[in-house]
């Protein structure tokens with residue numbers, strides 16, 4: 001029989017709660033660009049964290065490192081797809097919907113399960129239920145070209161969530177959508193994310209979107225990319241329409257906006 005002290009138990013519990021741990025990571029591309037310099041961050045299971053920062057500060061690079069698509073040049077990345085080699089545990093949603101144009105909405109959402117060896121009949125109920133939850137049940141047989149931009153993004157998100165990932169990576173998923181559609185998708189994304197308690201690392205340029213969605217916002221600076229501030233959005237979920245129009249929402253937007261202005265100022269100073 002083995003005993004563990006409460007300290008080691010605490011450490012183990014703490015460790016198990018973390019889905020992503022990045023320590024002192026730098027990333028230099030072959031071209032010589034230093035995209036990230038000494039970046040550290042961690043995410044708890046089920047947490048919603050947003051990376052916010054100017055163009056070129058390395059937001060997408062962080063997502064690619066966490067997805068295991070790129071190795072770091074220095075430092076360590078612990079994430080399900082990297083250290084545990086569980087590819088299916090991480091889902092990636094990009095700004096472009098990346099649906100296959102020749103396949104129906106149903107077949108697009110079925111794809112990740114098909115790659116895992118599941119036949120169409122076997123997962124019919126699961127795929128239809130995913131389509132229902134994103135409001136596309138009636139479009140199962142439609143082709144991507146027949147969908148609006150928002151609907152294409154809904155289909156992409158259904159495809160990302162169909163494998164019940166531990167970690168969802170989203171790279172400016174709503175940037176190409178109009179404001180109304182974006183707000184609706186923000187509401188729905190939070191609902192889906194909370195229902196599944198899937199840890200989500202989200203990239204955006206949009207301050208209001210970052211405030212509405214996140215538990216924590218990491219503000220980044222470019223050349224080289226660094227996290228310079230962490231701002232906690234200390235508001236309970238579900239986040240409501242009232243939150244969006246509240247004074248505290250405005251207050252968080254101002255805090256983020258001045259943090260972003262500081263990143264711009266330091267760029268001018270270092271230029």
Ligand SMILES: Nc1ncnc2c1ncn2[C@@H]1O[C@H](COP(=O)(O)OP(=O)(O)OP(=O)(O)O)[C@@H](O)[C@H]1O
Nearest residue numbers: 029030031033035054055056057058059060061062
């Ligand atoms: N494959 C690559 N090869 C060389 N340089 C790259 C590569 N990918 C990104 N970079 C460079 O690394 C830096 C960070 O890029 P990254 O795409 O991570 O930034 P970002 O914050 O996501 O930018 P944006 O908001 O414009 O999408 C930029 O200077 C970019 O030009």
